[in-house]
């Protein structure tokens with residue numbers, strides 16, 4: 363195994379890479395190094411951090427400032443609206459994509475699939491019509507319309523009539539109603555209504571109110587993922603994984619679904635408008651919000667010049683059935699991440715798997731190779747900076763490497779904090795990650811904020827208030 367002390371291989375930053383790391387193994391420091399390198403070369407990043415706290419945001423801002431990239435920073439922090447830009451994950455995509463995104467909230471819930479599919483059809487009918495009305499909407503609007511028959515009537519009245527979405531909506535609306543036995547009039551079937559929307563309104567409430575509500579409900583938000591990618595922004599996303607695990611992981615799923623749409627749209631634009639250098643998406647605690655529909659994102663992202671960097675603690679977490687994942691998903695992720703980096707591992711199974719993959723990587727790595735490395739050497743005048751940039755080209759010839767000698771399982775469990783084994787197209791090597799010291803400058807969390815031009819939205823939440831008077835179906 364080559365012993366490459368301070369070099370990060372160039373392909374680490376340009377292809378999907380899977381990171382495996384037990385806690386305390388030096389992952390956060392490594393991510394800071396990656397961020398630093400990306401900021402230095404003017405690239406953009408979406409950094410999904412599983413441990414959301416003020417210190418983490420402060421570090422991110424400090425790094426950005428050091429590289430004159432402060433103005434590119436955007437923060438999404440659903441736990442603390444005072445320290446967050448605004449973002450609305452329901453703006454991008456066609457009706458089907460947005461419907462799928464919303465239905466992610468019902469995945470894995472106790473509800474049986476019949477009710478889920480009923481809810482899915484209802485949401486599809488509503489979103490379809492709302493999309494055709496051409497005005498942006500948000501979680502508050504959804505919560506309102508899923509709670510109020512009056513608003514459904516309003517959509518029926520205001521929606522554009524000669525559309526397919528209107529016909530679908532009409533059918534759905536009729537199905538929600540029944541003949542009143544005494545009067546013969548069509549009345550709302552409250553039981554069906556409740557069954558269809560009850561679970562969804564319960565879930566959506568977490569994004570409609572409170573801190574998350576204030577972050578996520580703008581019609582013209584400060585953060586747009588497609589723009590962020592095109593403009594090489596530095597987006598920090600804090601997930602309150604420890605305090606609000608379910609809301610955090612659901613939100614991450616919704617965000618990645620929005621990202622998937624953005625990446626799809628990127629593929630359709632001329633290559634010269636695609637991000638350069640390669641845009642990075644760092645996904646800490648990936649297993650907590652991974653979903654089977656993400657596999658295609660890995661394929662699409664590559665052609666859009668976006669490199670995905672999921673981090674997990676154990677290999678087996680990728681096939682965790684309790685999270686709706688499968689062996690098939692694990693294989694897809696392992697197969698779609700050409701590079702792997704492992705920090706100190708604690709579970710023998712992951713160590714075993716990584717050792718096997720190292721052998722595999724080496725087999726694929728031709729015995730004669732032309733390699734290019736980008737690296738940073740840490741300087742001592744300013745410990746916070748990695749001063750020197752090296753660009754090295756090397757022609758290397760390796761002879762007969764025994765599988766056994768590549769990396770044994772215990773090599774992975776014996777790694778000390780900050781040590782890693784990297785395997786990728788340039789071979790297998792041991793890395794020692796330099797420590798990124800960050801000077802803290804003050805306590806204030808100062809980041810770019812924007813007063814966005816007012817954009818009118820569908821405004822159902824406001825109308826809900828108006829209709830609520832004497833509206834018997836209003837809940838909560």
Ligand SMILES: Nc1ncnc2c1ncn2[C@@H]1O[C@H](COP(=O)(O)OP(=O)(O)OP(=O)(O)O)[C@@H](O)[C@H]1O
Nearest residue numbers: 384385386387388389390391392779780795796797
């Ligand atoms: N390359 C390194 N050289 C020296 N010390 C390091 C290095 N990387 C990390 N450390 C130290 O080791 C400790 C753990 O590092 P870090 O926070 O990066 O680990 P982690 O894997 O992110 O842990 P967690 O799972 O708790 O988030 C920290 O105190 C950090 O200062």
Ligand SMILES: [Mg+2]
Nearest residue numbers: 389390391413
């Ligand atoms: Mg950490």
